[in-house]
Amino acid sequence: MERSSVSRSLAFELKYDEYLSRFDLLWLLSRQSCEQNLLDKWALDEFKKTPKIPVGQQLFSDFVSWRMLLYKYLHQYNRLYTTELIEEAVQRILDRLIFIRTCEDRGIESPTLRTLVRQSQDGTHIDFIRELKLIWRNFDHDYDSRLFQPHLADELDCEPTPFIEVIEGLYSSADGSFEYDFNAIDADVLGGVYEQYLENLIKKVGRGVETVSTHIKRKAQGIYYTPKFVCAISWKIPWDEH
Numbered sequence: 001m002e003r004s005s006v007s008r009s010l011a012f013e014l015k016y017d018e019y020l021s022r023f024d025l026l027w028l029l030s031r032q033s034c035e036q037n038l039l040d041k042w043a044l045d046e047f048k049k050t051p052k053i054p055v056g057q058q059l060f061s062d063f064v065s066w067r068m069l070l071y072k073y074l075h076q077y078n079r080l081y082t083t084e085l086i087e088e089a090v091q092r093i094l095d096r097l098i099f100i101r102t103c104e105d106r107g108i109e110s111p112t113l114r115t116l117v118r119q120s121q122d123g124t125h126i127d128f129i130r131e132l133k134l135i136w137r138n139f140d141h142d143y144d145s146r147l148f149q150p151h152l153a154d155e156l157d158c159e160p161t162p163f164i165e166v167i168e169g170l171y172s173s174a175d176g177s178f179e180y181d182f183n184a185i186d187a188d189v190l191g192g193v194y195e196q197y198l199e200n201l202i203k204k205v206g207r208g209v210e211t212v213s214t215h216i217k218r219k220a221q222g223i224y225y226t227p228k229f230v231c232a233i234s235w236k237i238p239w240d241e242h
Contacts, residue, residue: 056189059180063197066094066166073162081152089153094166096136098182098190099147101170105183113167120160128160 012025019026028039070090078086103109112135120128133154140148172179182190 055185056193058178059185059190060193060196062169063094063193066169067197069162069165070094073158074156077157077159081156085152089151089156092147092151092153095147096139096153097166097170100135100139101180102182105181107183114171117164117167120164128163129158132163
């Protein structure tokens, strides 16, 4: 087994003259091995590889984390606004960022968000929040959607920290163990994630906040998240709650 610095995803190298002496590794590539997921099991033992998590489950977990992160910062910088208004702004921000990331992975837009983050980290003196809001304004101009129309999210004050963390998370995990490809995530999966996500509201508890499930209430009132489709460019992504 060789750990190569060339590629983080390289499990092992096996040369043609090593097939017999290292047949145990060659067998991991067989059809029978693939059917039994033996290569994954081997990687778990050999590299302490993180077990596979369904993309919907991982994305939901990240959504909840990003939501709380944005809320805490925005609430701290904008004390005059209620919890409900801040939460609404957080939702609009996440919707916008997901829309932009999907455009990027579909090849419709260049990787605008990652470029902005890199500029903020390479010593370039930029007003990160101002530049992010400018990106939103450009999308409002280019796309016929109310998603980027003027909103409270455009008026709130904040430092770049939570936005950078969320944007980086929309590309890959902090440890680099996986990357998101929003071109490959089915709209139904994304819609299901949003429906779970919207069942949880942020509620003040003492001096802090926590997410509270409203599944029973939402179900009783018939409130569900309905995906919409941008047919003009042959792709689909949800962004409104009905």
